Amino acid sequence: MTRTSGAAIDDARAQGRAALVVYLPVGYPDVATSIEAARTAVAAGADVVELGLPYSDPGMDGPVVAAAAQAALDGGVRTADVLHAVEQVAATGAATLVMTYYNPVLRYGVETFARDLAAAGGAGLITPDLIPDEAGEWVAAADAHGLDKVFLVAPSSTPERLELTAAASRGFVYAASTMGVTGERATVGERAAELVARTRAAGAERVCVGIGVSTAEHATEVAGYADGVIVGSAAVRALGSAPGPDGLAALGELVGRLRAGVERAGAA
Template identity: 45%
Template structure:
C-alpha cells in the first residue's frame, strides 16, 4: 500500500469528518476471507466508509460471534496468516481511508508488540483494536503502537465503571470503541438500550470520536446508533453477505444504504 497515512491519522481523519457534521461509518472485513478480499476495501470506501476495520483471523476468538468466527475459519482454511494478509495488503491500492486492524493479543505477542506494530505500519494500517487487552495491561502495546504511528483504540462496555471508563477514553487513540451490549459480535433484531447509556457516559468524559459496535446490522440501526455516538461499526452484517457469496459490488451497495441512513440523521 503506497500511501500509508501519517501517524495519528485515524483520529485526525475521524475528528475532521465528525466536526464537519458527518456521522462516521466503519465496516469490517476479515482479512484473507476470499482470494480477492482487498477489493472489498476499495468498495467500502467508494460507498462512503470513513474507515475500515480489518480483522486478522485468530483460531480462538473470545468476543466474536458465529458469523465472524465462520469468516475467520474460512480465512484460516485458505492458509492465510497475519504475515500473508499484511503482504497482500501492502501490494493492494490503498482505499484512501484509514485501515484499523483488529485481532487478539496472542497474535501481537507472537512477534512482539514492536515488530507487530511496525509490520502494520509497513502494510499501510493506521490503527489497531485488541479486544482482549484490558486498559491496565496496555502500556507495552500502547508504547509500541505510538512509536510506530499506530492509533491503539480501546474498548468500553456497558459494565465498565465510570472511573475506568474515563481512563479508557483518556488512553484510547483514534476513537473509543463503545461495545453496545455485553456479549459477542453478531446481528441483532434491535439496538440494545445499553448502547445509548454507554455513549452518553463516554461523552461526559471525552471529545474523542465514539464509535458504537456489536449488533448494528441494518440501516435503521445504524441511524439510531448515529444518534447516540459519533458513528457505528458494522461487522457481522457485512461478513454474512461475504460468506453467502456477495462480491465487492454487492457490498458497495449495502454499505451505501448504511451511509444514506447515517446521512439522514
C-alpha cells in the same frame, strides 16, 4: 501519509455526520477477494476499514465472523497477508485499522508488529481482549510509531474503567452496544446511547458504537448519538452471500445503504 481513524472521524464530523466503520476479515473468502471487498466498502462510503486478523480462539466473535475467520485460517492466511492487505487498502486513502486479539501480536513481536503495521500504512489496532492496565508494551510501541490504540468499553464498565480507557485510547473508543459476542441483532442495545454519553463524560474525544448494527435504520439511530457506526457481521454476511462479483456487489449495496442511513441522521 497514513490516515488516522481520528482524522477520518473528524472529517465526517465536519460534514455534519458520524463516520461509517466497516469490519472485514482478511482471507475471506481468500486474501485477494478480501482486499477487493475492503476497497469495495471504501468506494461505497466507508470512512474507516477494520481488517480482521483471523485467530483460532475468537472469544468475542459471533458465528458469522467466527466462521469467516475459520475459513480464512483453513485457507492458510497469515499475519503477513494481513499486513499486505493493510498496505493495499490504505492506498485508497481510507483509515485502515487491524482488529486483532492480542496473542498474534505477542507471537509476532509487539514492537515488530507496530513497526510493520506503520510501514504498511496502517492506522493502528483495535484490541478487544486487551485492557489498558495490561497494555504497557503495546502502548509504548504504538506511541513510538504514531499508531491508534483503540480499546473497548461496555455497558458494565465502571466510571473508573471508562476514564482509564478514554485516557489510554487514541483514534476512538469502541463502545460495545451490548454484552456478549458480535453479531446481527434486531435492535441495537438500548444502553448504547447512555454508554456513549458516559464515555464522553469520562474524557473520550470520539466514541464509535459496534455490535448489533446491521441495517440502515440501525445506522441512522446510532449515528444520532455516536461519532462512528461500526458494522461487521452484516458486511461479512453480505460478502459471503454469493461467490465472486455478486458477493462484492451485495457488500457494496449494503455499505451504500448504511452510508445513506448515517447521512440521514446528519440531516435530521
